[in-house]
Amino acid sequence: MSRSHHADKATGIGDPQCFKGEAGPAKFKLGDKVRVKDLPDIFYTRTQVYTRGAIATVVELVYESPAAEDEAWDNVDNPQWFYSVVFRQKDLWPEYPDVYANDTVETELPEFWLESA
């Protein structure tokens, strides 16, 4: 595979737009409760440690793309859906004050990091 395969694919289209339609059907939909898996990440990941094991709500299907864990090693063969998910702060940090129970964190995770909760 040429070093410029990414440029060839994305030029004039953009990244992640260039992977549109490549992920197949999405496993989760808006409003679904998902749990972030606690997978090993010895090489590279963009799934924050603070999200592991926590439950979140899917608020948007954002785009299709290879996961960062693959793309970091030049592997673009398995594009998947990315979800914007919202955590309650209280579910991430047990000491978060009850009086601010509505506060949230929103972040994006690829499908393989998520399971139904």
Place this chain on the structure above:
Amino acid sequence: MAKKHKPAPMVEEVSDFEILEVAVRELAIEKGLFSAEDHQRWTEYMHTLSPLPAARLVAKAWLDPEYKKLAVTDGVKASLEVGIDWVNSMPTKFGTPSDYCNLRVLEDTPKLKHVVVCTLCSCYPRPILGQSPEWYRTPNYRRRLVRWPRQVLSEFGLQLPEDVEIRVADSNQKTRFIVLPVRPEGTEGWSEDQLAEIVTRDCLIGVAVPKPSKTQNDKRPVHPAVRPVEHH
């Protein structure tokens, strides 16, 4: 005997990271990954960027409900109307690993306040917001905002009532975020130009809210460390 002078103090003009950048850049040029001209074109492009288009986007959205709808559903398309083409403005025409081509505009309401961070590095919507401020890249901001958002915001002078939900957007993958704040009272009848002036960079990151009289970012508050590191 001539008077002995002390040697002139050394000025560390180049940091280790700058040396590293030069070394990697020169290797990449030697390898043919990109040319010196490519690099120059990119650098010049980066210097043209600023928060003005994002401020303009917010002002337009305040004035035009249809445009606001477009902005919150398709930030990339809405950017075109303020002169930013996320794909084709960039010299590469496809983005880069730090400037992907996906923008989401996060709409505040009186009961919901967004604020943006990148806890893993310092992802920032540079095509529409320019270079990030230094504090945005510090571990201090990145580590604390996601966990103690109210404390950090209050250090920026922004105290929010209990019944306002604070939503921290952690920009960890290919989406970049800007905040569409609530239009402040006291701006009735203002033109797009007038409105754009009060949408500062800090408002677009979410650490400040627009005010009718305010057209500048505040200086970042610097607090002395509680347990300072001792230097030996």
